[in-house]
Amino acid sequence: MTITQSMTPEKKPSRIQLRNRLRILDAALDVFSQHGFRGATLDQISRESGLSKPNILYYFSAKEEIHITLLNQLMETWLDPLIEMDSNGEPLEEILNYVQRKLDMARELPRESRLFANEILQGAPRMAPHLKRDLLPLVDEKCAVIQNWMDQGKLAPTNPRHLMYSIWSTTQHYADFEAQLNIISTDNTYAEAQSYLRHLFTNLLNPT
Template sequence: MNSQKPVTRIQKRNRATIRDAALDVFSQHGFRGATLDQIAQAAGLSKPNLLYYFPSKEAIHVELLGHLMTDWLEPLRALNTQGDPIEEIVAYVMRKLDMAREMPRESRLFANEIVQGAPRIMDMITGDLRELVDEKAAVIRNWTQSGKIADVDPYHLIFSIWATTQHYADFDTQVRGILAPEGDDHFDDAREFLRHLFRAALTPANQHAAVSTNA
């Protein structure tokens, strides 16, 4: 018989408030630089009240990373093996850029964890993430071997997509310092640039030649 009391609406709300506050703090200061006092203050709760919901800073961090990894992997899972290869890959690039725009705190949380050696998610990286990347890399390799896309290394293609999209979240201060954009206008420019970049990189050489001949 389950003796656990059901979670109340207030408890759910407080846990969500703590996670959101912790996301702010961790994304700014990293795990090592963040403190429970900072998280409690950002959440508008006392430290003892925070500890009622989460026993430690690490417990909050691990829960955030768990939610993040689920969201982070979804666009790659959505890569359709039956779709047009170039369109599928470019759509993945666009979704990753959208995530950088819409979820910058989550991106920085992940980046900070990786920079520290991924002590809390290494099992996820060498487990679910590697398994998914291996699966999609095999799909991309089949596309290259059948001549549907250019002969690219599938793993480095995926890494380059991560690098060119997550950069806009992880290095947001640098990007804004250089471009001085109006709001988020630079993301629209980035979409056009990355769409052109990856289409050009993925188009087979014989199709490039055909376009040049017909021009």
């Protein structure tokens, strides 16, 4: 695609540009994931990134552009674990691995999980088109795969869509409601979560 390059002759970003954009996005992820789009302020992002407000607007044309950039990045990360689910794999194992990957993401990327939760809570004003275009067909596809496995007796029959909802909710809960868990939890939460969820979904899906 040399055409694209010649049509938009933007030079490759300098080292400084790359570093500062990363700083800004990192600080913005903190702020947006905690307060949502409207509750977040450029001043907060400015403080946390160490860059002055006009300097931030030198790298991103508006507050919303930072948010959109974060959401775009998020979409890829978000769909990845589901994409990896292999229709040729061993059914139960594939599902349990998916649960594991989602739980790992909750632990390793809690800010991203909360950014997503905030966006959906607000009615997905910026995310809805993405979800319709990317998530919906993916879910349709993978639910069909799961349905197939069930029809073949390789998994106990249940509603594939709601199975997916329950995987999403139980795993993301550990990131999104962390503040609550910190109050009422006593154990090594993620280690226990791992074996509990394994147990939960094995019981549901094991045939025989």
